[in-house]
Each structure stands twice: as C-alpha cells, then as structure tokens.
Amino acid sequence: MTVDTSSAGDAGVGAGAEHLAVAAAVTAGESVLSRRFGSAITLVAPEDLAGSGPATVVRARVVSSSFALPRTLVIKHYPDPPEPGAADPFAQEAVSYQLFTALSPEERMCPELLAHDGRDRVLVLDDLGPTPTLEDKLYARDSRAAERALLSWARSLGRLHASTAGREPDFNALLRRLGGPAKSDSGGVDELCAEVPPLLQERLGITVPDAVRAQVTAAVEQSRAAGFRAFSPVELSPDNNLVTGEGVRFLDFEYGCVRSALVDAAHLRLPFASWPDALALPAGMSEAMIAAWRAEVVGVWPAFTDDDVLATHLTASELLRVWLITGEELGSLDLSRQSSPVSREAAFVTWWRDLAKHAGYVRMPAVPEFAAKVAAALAARLGPHADLAFYPAFR
Structure with missing residues (x-):
C-alpha cells in the first residue's frame, strides 16, 4: 500500500497520520491472517471506519484466497500497549471475542473472530457489512x-x-x-x-x-x-x-x-x-x-x-x-x-x-x-x- 503524506499544513499532517495508521492496521491484519492460514493473504481497498476508542478500525477486501474467508473483513489494530498495570483494551476485546467464537452461531451475539495476535495487537473479524445501527x-x-x-x-x-x-x-x-x-x-x-x-x-x-x-x-x-x-x-x-x-x-x-x-x-x-x-x-x-x-x-x-x-x-x-x-x-x-x-x-x-x-x-x-x-x-x-x-x- 502506498501512503501519500506529502500534504502540507496541519490537515495534511493529520491525514498522513491517519493513512499511516490504516496502513499499519492492514499490514498487521495480513500478517496474522497469513500465519493463521499458512499462506500469504492480501488485503486491498481499506476503508477507515473511524473507531472512537484506542484501536484503528479498518474494513478491507480480500484479493484472493483458497480459504473460506469472507470477501471483506474488519481489522482492529491496537498499536499502543497499555500503561503498566492498567487494563488492556486489546486483551479485553480479544478475550471477549474468543469467548463468543467458541459458542454456536445461534449463541454468538457479535461478529466472528477469524484471527488475532497478541504480538501485533490485532483482531480480524467477520464483516457484517454496512448494516444500520x-x-x-x-x-x-x-x-x-x-x-x-x-x-x-x-x-x-x-x-x-x-x-x-x-x-x-x-x-x-x-x-x-x-x-x-x-x-x-x-x-x-x-x-x-x-x-x-x-x-x-x-x-x-x-x-x-x-x-x-x-x-x-x-x-x-x-x-x-x-x-x-x-x-x-x-x-x-x-x-x-x-x-x-x-x-x-x-x-x-x-x-x-x-x-x-x-x-x-x-x-x-x-x-x-x-x-x-x-x-x-x-x-x-x-x-x-x-x-x-x-x-x-x-x-x-x-x-x-x-x-x-x-x-x-x-x-x-x-x-x-x-x-x-x-x-x-x-x-x-x-x-x-x-x-x-x-x-x-x-x-x-x-x-x-x-x-x-x-x-x-x-x-x-x-x-x-x-x-x-x-x-x-x-x-x-x-x-x-x-x-x-x-x-x-x-x-
């Protein structure tokens, strides 16, 4: 993914930081998916979903895969570790999704967790699409x-x-x-x-x-x-x-x-x-x-x-x-x-x-x-x- 950070002024700096965060999330998502399935998986057309918390939330499309992956995925990337001794929002969220992914689809009241990694601090979730809230x-x-x-x-x-x-x-x-x-x-x-x-x-x-x-x-x-x-x-x-x-x-x-x-x-x-x-x-x-x-x-x-x-x-x-x-x-x-x-x-x-x-x-x-x-x-x-x-x- 090529990120253009050449814009001048505060708006350009802010936009550049957002692009870098999205690029980092996509890279982390590709990495954990590739390790999970044992083969390179490429994600394109990232869409910043503007999460309100500490995570960068991105929707991306899977280019091609021999695995039964959805056409689009949601990536949640937590780039910053928590303060020492503080609760970790990445760990809380990853464990929450793990708890539900172990249940049957009828009991799962959230998107399915497809992959996660504590080293990259990333979650990859099933995309429920542009559904109304x-x-x-x-x-x-x-x-x-x-x-x-x-x-x-x-x-x-x-x-x-x-x-x-x-x-x-x-x-x-x-x-x-x-x-x-x-x-x-x-x-x-x-x-x-x-x-x-x-x-x-x-x-x-x-x-x-x-x-x-x-x-x-x-x-x-x-x-x-x-x-x-x-x-x-x-x-x-x-x-x-x-x-x-x-x-x-x-x-x-x-x-x-x-x-x-x-x-x-x-x-x-x-x-x-x-x-x-x-x-x-x-x-x-x-x-x-x-x-x-x-x-x-x-x-x-x-x-x-x-x-x-x-x-x-x-x-x-x-x-x-x-x-x-x-x-x-x-x-x-x-x-x-x-x-x-x-x-x-x-x-x-x-x-x-x-x-x-x-x-x-x-x-x-x-x-x-x-x-x-x-x-x-x-x-x-x-x-x-x-x-x-x-x-x-x-x-």
Whole structure:
C-alpha cells in the first residue's frame, strides 16, 4: 500500500497520520491472517471506519484466497500497549471475542473472530457489512422499525447473558493467557457513591437519609454478588449495536468483562443512560424490553419468573445506575437556566422521577420520597421543559 503524506499544513499532517495508521492496521491484519492460514493473504481497498476508542478500525477486501474467508473483513489494530498495570483494551476485546467464537452461531451475539495476535495487537473479524445501527433506527422516523430494533436489542442482550452465564472462569483463563490484567467492573464504585450525598447537598440543598444510603449500599452489594453473573460488553451505546436480519449484534468489547447481568439490565429501565445523547422511550416500551430480556434468561435464572423478584432486583440496579451517574455528572450540570428537552439536565429529572415511581412499586424504604424530592428540586431549577424528549422515531 502506498501512503501519500506529502500534504502540507496541519490537515495534511493529520491525514498522513491517519493513512499511516490504516496502513499499519492492514499490514498487521495480513500478517496474522497469513500465519493463521499458512499462506500469504492480501488485503486491498481499506476503508477507515473511524473507531472512537484506542484501536484503528479498518474494513478491507480480500484479493484472493483458497480459504473460506469472507470477501471483506474488519481489522482492529491496537498499536499502543497499555500503561503498566492498567487494563488492556486489546486483551479485553480479544478475550471477549474468543469467548463468543467458541459458542454456536445461534449463541454468538457479535461478529466472528477469524484471527488475532497478541504480538501485533490485532483482531480480524467477520464483516457484517454496512448494516444500520440501533442509533440509526432511533433517529429515523419509523416508530415500528425502532420498536422492533429495541426489542431485538433486549432479546440479544438476554441471549448474550444466558449463553455466558457461568463462564467467568473461561473468560479469566483466556485473559491470563493473553497477559491482560483482570479489569474489575466495580473499581471506584464505593468512592463515587460516597461523593453523591455532598453533591446533592451542595447543588440542591438535599440531605440523604440514612435509609436511602442503606438502600444504595445494598444495591452495590447486589451488583457484586456471585449470582446472575455473565459477560457484559459494558459499552451499551446504541451506536455499538448493529441491527441485522438475524437480530441485534454487539460491537466494541474494549471494556468487556464478567459482572452482574443486572448492571446491564438497568439500561432496560434507563435506556442507554451512559450514552451522552440518551433520550426517552414512550410508555410501555421499557416494560416490553424487560419482558424480551427475561424470556431469554429465565432458563438459566429461574428466579426471574417471579415478577416481584425481578422488579426488586431491577429497581436496585436502577437506583445504583442513577446514583453513579449523579456522582459522575451532577457537578457539571448547568442548573442556572431553563433546560432543553434533549439536554442532560432533562435526563436527570426524568431518571430520578422514574426511579421514584419504580421504587414505590416495590416498596423500597425511603427511596420513592427521596427520589421524587430530587426530581422536583431539579425541575424547579430547570423550568417547565425539564422532561426528557423521546428519540425522534417516537415523536
């Protein structure tokens, strides 16, 4: 591959660096494929897919091969090793794909891993093609298509959890083999939880009752319990999910780990809350997504056939998710002006208000009154438009 880096100016330098990164990814991909299949394999027509993480992500076409390779492949190249002692996103992603590639195609909720190499820090994946993402469906103007995509996402998430329940030892063994230090999904949780009461006092003048603190502590303990553990992509943003004819498929496992599936299931109540552009879903959509997820997991976790048990666990996870996001973001919210219906400020009002409702359903001590108080205090500062808007597909 010939790379032209002769352009002058900052734009030329940036473009040249991108071309070099793409060329390096293609070279690494060819190298690992050739070692994997024992014969030279040439890749052409690289397309930079502009990954948002530390990897260079490239789609390339296979010139010719006597092997049963797809016509196009996706290469993820991690050129830079992690800091000493830090979690390695290459190792996390490689092990995540290895875990799924060992499953049957029906259980594999992601592209197939075709080759990987720890020396070149490269993954070669099956290319699912220019498939729309869940984000595309939510921002289009077809409410039925968006509804189908959301239910498919919930089913795929449940199938992902069900197929990897009990496989934590396999995940950890694969991670050790690649030399990646285990990444704890609960790192910093206690410290962040402790920051929320002073933040609420400082920004809203609200004191957290001891009973609410106890419920948060119980929710943290639930998230660390041995039960209901399964693989999690961690990054559950809708732009990381492809809507295929076989259902939603997950991408980007740079933070993949094994943790309580209920941490992921909180997103069924707070759809994609960790995503900066998260908006609201219409009434009944969340409940339908929960039903779709539950249908996939009750075979491995029969306790969730009981409506009360499921609602109690989901509400605890919802409480913890809202609490942690408050710790992360409340300090940076602008509470001095009226909010837009698509703002993060409006999202906070809606999430706290929904938490009050759901905690009331399961009779969670002190939380309904407290959550309603927080929502009201936020709404009083943000004005009459402090309700989160629906995704465009549902407007």
